[in-house]
Amino acid sequence: MKLYNTLTRQEEELDFNKQDINMYVCGVTPYSSSHIGHAMSTVVFDVLRRYLEFKGFKVNHIQNFTDVDDKMIQAAKKLDMSTADLANNNIESFLNEMALLNNLPAQLYPRATEEIEKIIEIIESLISKGLAYHNKDGVYFRVEKVLDYGKLSRRTLKDMISGSRIEIDQNKENSMDFALWKSEKPGEPSWDSPWGKGRPGWHIECSAMSIKYLGNSIDIHGGGLDLIFPHHENEIVQSESFTGEIPFSKIWVHNGLLRMGSDKMSKSVGNIVLIRDVLDKFSTNAIRMFILSSHYRSPLEYNEDQIKSKEISIKKLTKLLENTGGKVDFDQISYVCQIRQEQFINAMDDDLNTPRAIATIFDLHKDLTRLSSEGIDIAAGQDLLNRLSDILGLDLKNKNIEYNQDEFLEPLMKILTNIRSELRNKKEFELADKIRFDLYNIGINLEDSLEGTNWNIIDN
RNA sequence: GGCGACGUGGCCAAGUGGUUAAGGCGGAGGUCUGCAAAACCUCUAUUCGGCGGUUCGAAUCCGCCCGUCGCCUCCA
Known part of the structure; x- marks a missing residue:
C-alpha cells in the first residue's frame, strides 16, 4: 500500500516488516462540541485503520485529548465550571458521536492532564541538552538549535519570522521559540514542576503520549492539514531531540479540511456544523459515504444536498x-467478485483512494443485479459487498428502520395498509389511491409491491 | 509578503502522457405496476479555467495569465 507522506511530499510504499502498526492520531481539544470537520478527520483515519486491519496488520491506534490549554480555561471560566468537568462532558459526547459515526474506538484515549509526569521528563531532558530554557513565563524550546526545524512544513526560520503575525515576545530568545511549559497564572489549573506550578504548552502532550504508548519511532502520525504547522512541526523537533531517534514518525498523514462554503470550517471562525446536528438529519452511512466520496487529502465542502444524495445511493x-x-453459478459469481475485490484493493492501496473504491462497489452492485436478474444466486457477491462496505465503515445490513418503530404508528399503519389491500383486491382503486394520496400529504409514503405494501416517512 | 493546494458534465467527484474521460446524484426515455412509488435497463462531457509551448500523441509535462482555498495566530 502507498500512502502520501507529508514529510517527504510523496507517496511511499508501506513496507512495515511486522504485524503491528502504531498509529497516533491527533484528537480534539474538548472545550466545546465537535463539528463535522472533526468527523471527517476521524472517519478518514478510521478507514485507514480498518483497511490496514483488512490487510492483516494489527493497528495500535491512539487518539489523544488535549484537555488543558487556553481555550479550555476560557470556556470553563465562561461556563463557571472546572476545566476537568468541561473536558469530561465534551469527551463523553465526542466518544458517543464517534460511536454513532461507526468509527472503531481507538485502543486508548490518553489525556494531557494525565501525562504530566512524562511531559516533565521530556522537558527536563530538553533543558539538560541545552535545547530548552526557563524564564518567568515558562519553559521554551530553542528552535535555532535544531538545524532541520521546519522540515515538515517546508519553511525556514527566516521565512517564519518575517511573515509572522504574532507580536514579538521580548522574553523569548527567538520569537519562534515555543512553550513547553507555561507558568501558572491566577485561577488557572496547574501542576507542580521543577519550574514551579504551571501547565504543559501545546504540542508537548502529543510527544509525551506518542512516545509513552507507542515508542520512540512510530509508523503513522495523523491529523488535519491545519496541524502541520506549528503542532506537528514542534512535535517532531521535541520528540526527536528527546529520544535522539529519527524519524519520530515514519509517515505523516494529513487530511484535507472541511469547508463551509468556501471557507474552512473552524470553531474560531464560527461557521461550524455540529456532528450531532448532522447525525440528526442524516444516516451514518450517508455521512460516511459523503466524506469518503472525495479523496481524503482534498478539501471537502459541506453540502447537505450531496449527503442527501448518498442516502439514495446507500438505499440502492x-x-x-x-x-x-x-x-448456483460458481464461475460467474467468483469471476465478478475477484475482479471487483481486486479493483477495490488497488484503489485503497493507492493512497487510500476511497472515491475509486466506492466506484468499484457500485460496479459490483451493477454486476450483481445483472446476475440476479439472470436467475443466478448472488449470495457470495452480497457477502463481498458487505465485506468491502465494512472496510469503509458502511453498515449495509443495519437498515435505519427506526422510523417504523413507533408504537402507535406501526399498528395503525398496518390497519390502514390492510384495508387498502382489500380495496385494491376489489379493484376499488379510487378509494385506495385516495388513502395513498392523503397519507402522502401528511408525510407518509406508500409503496406497493408483490409482497405487500411498505411505508416510510418522507424526509425533507 | 513567504510556503503550499486546487480549478474535469446541471451538482459532487476519480483519472496525472496513449484503447470509448471511472463512479454517485440529478435529468430524459424505457421495463415492471390497476395507477403511482420503489427497483432495474438505456442514454446523458469530441471535452478537462484561459492562452501559448514540449511531444507522433496532453485533462495529464513546461511557461504565463485568470480564479478559488489553506498554512505562516488557536484549529481535525
Whole structure:
C-alpha cells in the first residue's frame, strides 16, 4: 500500500516488516462540541485503520485529548465550571458521536492532564541538552538549535519570522521559540514542576503520549492539514531531540479540511456544523459515504444536498442485499467478485483512494443485479459487498428502520395498509389511491409491491 | 509578503502522457405496476479555467495569465 507522506511530499510504499502498526492520531481539544470537520478527520483515519486491519496488520491506534490549554480555561471560566468537568462532558459526547459515526474506538484515549509526569521528563531532558530554557513565563524550546526545524512544513526560520503575525515576545530568545511549559497564572489549573506550578504548552502532550504508548519511532502520525504547522512541526523537533531517534514518525498523514462554503470550517471562525446536528438529519452511512466520496487529502465542502444524495445511493446498495435464491453459478459469481475485490484493493492501496473504491462497489452492485436478474444466486457477491462496505465503515445490513418503530404508528399503519389491500383486491382503486394520496400529504409514503405494501416517512 | 493546494458534465467527484474521460446524484426515455412509488435497463462531457509551448500523441509535462482555498495566530 502507498500512502502520501507529508514529510517527504510523496507517496511511499508501506513496507512495515511486522504485524503491528502504531498509529497516533491527533484528537480534539474538548472545550466545546465537535463539528463535522472533526468527523471527517476521524472517519478518514478510521478507514485507514480498518483497511490496514483488512490487510492483516494489527493497528495500535491512539487518539489523544488535549484537555488543558487556553481555550479550555476560557470556556470553563465562561461556563463557571472546572476545566476537568468541561473536558469530561465534551469527551463523553465526542466518544458517543464517534460511536454513532461507526468509527472503531481507538485502543486508548490518553489525556494531557494525565501525562504530566512524562511531559516533565521530556522537558527536563530538553533543558539538560541545552535545547530548552526557563524564564518567568515558562519553559521554551530553542528552535535555532535544531538545524532541520521546519522540515515538515517546508519553511525556514527566516521565512517564519518575517511573515509572522504574532507580536514579538521580548522574553523569548527567538520569537519562534515555543512553550513547553507555561507558568501558572491566577485561577488557572496547574501542576507542580521543577519550574514551579504551571501547565504543559501545546504540542508537548502529543510527544509525551506518542512516545509513552507507542515508542520512540512510530509508523503513522495523523491529523488535519491545519496541524502541520506549528503542532506537528514542534512535535517532531521535541520528540526527536528527546529520544535522539529519527524519524519520530515514519509517515505523516494529513487530511484535507472541511469547508463551509468556501471557507474552512473552524470553531474560531464560527461557521461550524455540529456532528450531532448532522447525525440528526442524516444516516451514518450517508455521512460516511459523503466524506469518503472525495479523496481524503482534498478539501471537502459541506453540502447537505450531496449527503442527501448518498442516502439514495446507500438505499440502492442495501436493496440488493434483499435478493435471495437462484441457481448456483460458481464461475460467474467468483469471476465478478475477484475482479471487483481486486479493483477495490488497488484503489485503497493507492493512497487510500476511497472515491475509486466506492466506484468499484457500485460496479459490483451493477454486476450483481445483472446476475440476479439472470436467475443466478448472488449470495457470495452480497457477502463481498458487505465485506468491502465494512472496510469503509458502511453498515449495509443495519437498515435505519427506526422510523417504523413507533408504537402507535406501526399498528395503525398496518390497519390502514390492510384495508387498502382489500380495496385494491376489489379493484376499488379510487378509494385506495385516495388513502395513498392523503397519507402522502401528511408525510407518509406508500409503496406497493408483490409482497405487500411498505411505508416510510418522507424526509425533507 | 513567504510556503503550499486546487480549478474535469446541471451538482459532487476519480483519472496525472496513449484503447470509448471511472463512479454517485440529478435529468430524459424505457421495463415492471390497476395507477403511482420503489427497483432495474438505456442514454446523458469530441471535452478537462484561459492562452501559448514540449511531444507522433496532453485533462495529464513546461511557461504565463485568470480564479478559488489553506498554512505562516488557536484549529481535525
